[in-house]
Amino acid sequence: MNRARKFVLELRRRSALAQVLTLDKKMPQQLQLTGGEFVDHWRDTLELCAGVCTRNRRAKIFFTTFFSEKPPHALFGRLSRLVKLTKKTDYWFASLVRGAKRGRTKLKFGLFQSGDNAWTAFTLTKTIANEAVLLRLLAALSPDISEAYLTSNEIRSIFEEFEEREGATVSVNKAVAYSHRHEGQISFFKNEAYDAVFNKAENEGKFVDKVDFSLTGPHFLHGFLARNGVAKFMAGDIGLFQESILISVARISSSKHGVFRNSSRQPGSTEVSAIAVQFGETAFRGRDDNVAFISSLDQMARSGIAVLHENPYVHVSLIDFLDGSAFDIFATSRKAVTIVPQVGASPFSLNRLCNHIFENFREGAIVRPEERVCTIEEVLA
């Protein structure tokens, strides 16, 4: 039943994606970068790419941000037969050789550092296929990398800052939102103000997954932003896109990655370091919510759970078989869950787990809780 549910969910998500792509017929299609535009500096390269987008409305620049403790040459080391890296002045130029006839089909992309341990890969393309290739390539590097997941609130805050700083208006051309608990419920939005879209999604208990947006006012920008840190530039001011979208994505996800880093328990240590996911409102009212939370953990792909305590509080032990990360997960308060990474737990897996909770139970803020000092009066009745 569980596998069937996962299958149905996956089908529905693919279907939703297909619908977005169908709607995309009016949107600019993508164009593969020929390689000539990869100049010495990544900002200059992006300017050249944006020029291509201006001349060819089917072209777009595809960006995906991720976190890695290793620099690109070390990160791509185990894929050196597939990916050739060239160091430019302030970024890396990469060439992917793929397909049965090597050397005949190539994807060229750039990699620049967008924050502390944050890297952004970009390519100019007109095909979804090229985007998928780049995402699959990066996925193959897990668990050495973590995606830059964003929550609905974080996407919303990027747009809010955007409007405040630029004195412009952000409108949503198209958006897709999913339900947290009731799998398969999808909402589509077209041509609405961004805050109306996010409000509606929130009221319906959904999270916004991807947004195609436009900025109008003193500046013009047409772009795309998704929860998995993917951003696309279609037209307008590429400098503004860098500052307002790419840098924000890196900054917001970097702060979370900072919490995830070094939270793993050291071998042989009696010290554990917890992180908390704070929902900001009551998420656990009783056993039904406990069960819903445990069921959402149960659906995390390539993982296994053991329920040590279900009610009145939740304690679950979870192992992520992608890299062996183990966690103890507690729901001991009404508004938050606590995750205790055990020995060998990776930031990659912690990131994956938190995003899974956000998408399948409820979105929240990730914080490192301060140790509470308890007084004797607090434990006496």
Next chain:
Amino acid sequence: MAEPQTFSECVDKLLDDFKLYDKTVDLVSCWEFLYTKVASVRDKVLHFDRFPRLISPEGNERDRKTPDFAVLVSDRYGIIGDVKSGFPLEEVAFQRHLERLKKYDQPLSFKSGKKSEPISPTTHDILLIIPFRDAQEIVVRIEDLRSKGKVKFERNLLVFEWVYESDEYIFRKVAGQTADFSDSCVPEEVRLSKQLTSLGRSLKISPDHIKLIKATWQFCNDEPKPIYTIVFLWTKILYHLLNERQRELWRRKNPQKELPIDVTVQQLVDKISELYPIAWGHWTDWITSALDTLVTTGLAARIPDGHYVIRYRNLTREVGEPGSPPLATRGAHHPAEYAKILATYICKGLRHKKGETECPDEAPAQPDLPFGPTAPQESAADE
């Protein structure tokens, strides 16, 4: 408790055992919280010992006592705590259980924490911590036996009841006891006689308080049932025994693919000691029991020279699960939950061991064994 008769009863019994151990871990963690995390208390206490092995000052290691916790408050006073899930009410069994507590009624050496040498305090109290349900009756009967001279303790035996109320564990000294804490020699902040006897207050400690303690230790000094140990091994230890090639295989392919792990009891104990500082438990016995149970389930095989080969993988429900109402109800919520999956494996293995006829509607299908079926004489169930 009657032996389980049906497959469903067997599974339910294992799951109850699993939860009972977890409950004991909670209760011990509450007392650890009091003595290690409450600011005014922790500073006045020499050491809280979660895995005590107490011996008398003249005794030897073989005579060690293993209560659920021991607190060395000062070099003059200590507390020994024993958590019981219940206390028999039948007369003979009642007295026998009471007599068992007398092993703590002698001078004992406590771990002293920062001081390297154990300390035998001038006196210590014995705390019996039992569920609220029968606590009052037990105290009445203890007092009766004391007054008749049928039971005599040199030190104070104090009965505490616990109950879970309003999202908190509440501990109260049961009313009607003549015994009290002999803690007048310690600072007022850690004098339970004042707060819990004179003022009649209770301790209230929430799961939110103890969650990090629980995540740190995961075990207590009681011997866990094999299913509890196996869940720990499966979620926290065994992956670390895979080689890089095996890990890469799971990264690329489905982790439901079995990967064999060849290991001895000692290697597992060493790995646990390396990763988690809980080697103070009685790991050799616990791991042996867990591995023997895995052999019974078919998830491991015993091979020569004390080695076991564990068929490690992500356990899922494709093995099937009994359809009886109680279990089906539990299964509806968490279909891929390890404790339940392992319970079905164990009960299936016990059935095979007893030579019962397989019932496909109730029992999970026996998976194919890469190294041949488990020989019945090799199986060792935790019966």
